[in-house]
Amino acid sequence: MDGDGSSESPIETKKAKSKTPRKPKETILKQKSPAEFFAENKNIAGFDNPGKSLYTTVRELVENSLDSAESISELPVVEITIEEIGKSKFNSMIGLVDRERVDAALYDDYETEKAREKRLAKEARAQEMQAKNAALGKKVKDTPASKAIKGRGEASFYRVTCKDNGKGMPHDDIPNMFGRVLSGTKYGLKQTRGKFGLGAKMALIWSKMSTGLPIEITSSMKNQNYVSFCRLDIDIHKNIPHVHLHEKRENKEHWRGAEIQVVIEGNWTTYRSKILHYMRQMAVITPYAQFLFKFVSDAPEYAYVSISFQLLPPKTTVHNHLIQTVLFGSKNVSIRFARRTDVMPPIPMETKHHPSSVDLLLIKRLIAETSKQNLLQFLQHEFVNISKSYAERLIGEMGPDFGSKMTVKSLTSQQLVRIHQLLRQAKFDDPSGHCLSPAGEYNLRLGIIKELHPDMVATYSGSAQVFEGHPFIVEAGVSVGGKNVKQGLNIFRFANRIPLLFEQGADVVTRTAHKRINWSSYKINQMQDKIGVFVSIVSTKIPFKGTGKEYIGDDITEIASAVKYAIQQCCVQLKSKIVKKMHAREQQERKRNLSRYIPDASGAVYNVLKEMTQLHASKKIRYGDDDAELLSKVSENLITKETLCEKLSKHVEQVYSLALCVKVS
Numbered sequence: 001m002d003g004d005g006s007s008e009s010p011i012e013t014k015k016a017k018s019k020t021p022r023k024p025k026e027t028i029l030k031q032k033s034p035a036e037f038f039a040e041n042k043n044i045a046g047f048d049n050p051g052k053s054l055y056t057t058v059r060e061l062v063e064n065s066l067d068s069a070e071s072i073s074e075l076p077v078v079e080i081t082i083e084e085i086g087k088s089k090f091n092s093m094i095g096l097v098d099r100e101r102v103d104a105a106l107y108d109d110y111e112t113e114k115a116r117e118k119r120l121a122k123e124a125r126a127q128e129m130q131a132k133n134a135a136l137g138k139k140v141k142d143t144p145a146s147k148a149i150k151g152r153g154e155a156s157f158y159r160v161t162c163k164d165n166g167k168g169m170p171h172d173d174i175p176n177m178f179g180r181v182l183s184g185t186k187y188g189l190k191q192t193r194g195k196f197g198l199g200a201k202m203a204l205i206w207s208k209m210s211t212g213l214p215i216e217i218t219s220s221m222k223n224q225n226y227v228s229f230c231r232l233d234i235d236i237h238k239n240i241p242h243v244h245l246h247e248k249r250e251n252k253e254h255w256r257g258a259e260i261q262v263v264i265e266g267n268w269t270t271y272r273s274k275i276l277h278y279m280r281q282m283a284v285i286t287p288y289a290q291f292l293f294k295f296v297s298d299a300p301e302y303a304y305v306s307i308s309f310q311l312l313p314p315k316t317t318v319h320n321h322l323i324q325t326v327l328f329g330s331k332n333v334s335i336r337f338a339r340r341t342d343v344m345p346p347i348p349m350e351t352k353h354h355p356s357s358v359d360l361l362l363i364k365r366l367i368a369e370t371s372k373q374n375l376l377q378f379l380q381h382e383f384v385n386i387s388k389s390y391a392e393r394l395i396g397e398m399g400p401d402f403g404s405k406m407t408v409k410s411l412t413s414q415q416l417v418r419i420h421q422l423l424r425q426a427k428f429d430d431p432s433g434h435c436l437s438p439a440g441e442y443n444l445r446l447g448i449i450k451e452l453h454p455d456m457v458a459t460y461s462g463s464a465q466v467f468e469g470h471p472f473i474v475e476a477g478v479s480v481g482g483k484n485v486k487q488g489l490n491i492f493r494f495a496n497r498i499p500l501l502f503e504q505g506a507d508v509v510t511r512t513a514h515k516r517i518n519w520s521s522y523k524i525n526q527m528q529d530k531i532g533v534f535v536s537i538v539s540t541k542i543p544f545k546g547t548g549k550e551y552i553g554d555d556i557t558e559i560a561s562a563v564k565y566a567i568q569q570c571c572v573q574l575k576s577k578i579v580k581k582m583h584a585r586e587q588q589e590r591k592r593n594l595s596r597y598i599p600d601a602s603g604a605v606y607n608v609l610k611e612m613t614q615l616h617a618s619k620k621i622r623y624g625d626d627d628a629e630l631l632s633k634v635s636e637n638l639i640t641k642e643t644l645c646e647k648l649s650k651h652v653e654q655v656y657s658l659a660l661c662v663k664v665s
């Protein structure tokens, strides 16, 4: 026996050890900061990949600029520039020396010789097939684009700058506004584009993740004789700003506004059209703003060079002449979206909570923040639609433990639950919607006409409605026909005057338009007509799915039915236009047919009329008063065959009924 009491051989021991289940690691409780959470789940804020991140960065900055200018009733002027930064330039910006690839096979986009041969053979086969098909007169499909570069390829970097004429930011608040996730000035109950206190910080987190470069903010407020400049990044783990430089600079030009600059990885090529689409739709829903959008490419301007020789006769002193034409082209983009109206929708107003929309947490917060002393004043002043007498009735209903004069801050947890239960069950008038600022039917119509140039358009602006105690207004426009509009439904969605471009399929507007509108009953052909459906929803709370603000779910009945109703109202207007148009077209067609027929038939009609007059004179037939004048002229030989003919083609409608009447008799 072994001294340690073990009879196992070393081998057996090893075997036994490998069979022993591994002890699970001890669970360690950890906390995550909001910044860490969003850095790890950036897709929920619209930063799914470099291309989408470039798009979302532009969006967030533009929307902040609009919110800021509108908050001081200033007609917005927003300049947005995306500057492409090549790898070398980027490296030199961060002080990194460029390095050529040495071990090519190490890279993700490396293609082995064999793979290259295979690809080229495949491409050659496809081209051969294409040539054969072309020779046989068959339809020729494009050969698939070369897939030589696979994998992630090289990153592209962009400096995004957004400058506005808004209200600017208080010097001391700037670090927290940009370096602390979930901090902002738009948390109140108000219709704003911004909502979460996240967008600008996400752009910074993405820049930190992709380039490591800080964000730069320049800002000045009204009557400030300095410009605030701040360069900062964010301490992700602590969710606090890490300020590199924060200083006041001279403001010689009395400039007011903000300029935000961030350098991020992106993908202009794949998201170019989305970004331009966004800008165009933003210009449509914000016609009182002026936007200047620029993309500055890093690639050298490319040139088409055409060369030709001019052959001069021998013995001339001039040598053969070389003519060279150079045409420059460029990837640069510069688009100015001009202001089309000076009329701005009214500034949305901050409102109080509707009693039916509050939860327990919110009641506790309102109590902590209120300056009111007793329960009666609290109910009456911290909510909309509770008058003094209604507050008294509510307190009476709460039971004997409650009284109007009781100190609101001394309410127990149970008493708060009772209040909450009652607020959820009691009946209150709906919120008025006065605090909202919809785009307006005029702007919507202007936008549709500008965007689609339709043959027909109808718009509708609904009255304020409510979901879960939040007021909302739905406006809609439906158009038929137009330039560059594809057949079928073309959906354009806006929420709090932000264009929504992604996740279309799940959105309440798309679903309603596709599934709940019986287009044919409005004489609209859903498959063949070119239909534009524009829906704009404004609210103090837009129920976006996710923080990316990309779509509104289809699960809120009140919103779904308001959207349906608004689209239907447009369709009803369109139907009467369509019917009128159809009728006019039919009439025109009939007239065309008649005018073709009448000159030939007029001789016969003339004879018949004459005969009729005689028959009428002998009282064998009677004719209507309408025809009397013409017939009497015929009978008195005051009208010749030629003038009748002329008259007939001028008054085709009248004579058509006469001709019919002749036929019948």
Ligand SMILES: Nc1ncnc2c1ncn2[C@@H]1O[C@H](COP(=O)(O)OP(=O)(O)OP(=O)(O)O)[C@@H](O)[C@H]1O
Residues within 6 Å of the ligand: 060, 064, 065, 068, 164, 166, 167, 168, 169, 177, 178, 183, 184, 185, 186, 193, 194, 195, 196, 197, 198, 199, 200, 201, 257, 258, 259
């Ligand atoms: N261009 C600007 N002009 C003035 N203030 C700005 C500007 N950009 C940002 N801010 C301020 O910084 C705050 C934070 O902006 P951020 O984009 O992070 O969140 P938000 O706009 O409040 O909400 P959301 O995440 O929904 O966009 C804003 O609430 C605003 O007060």
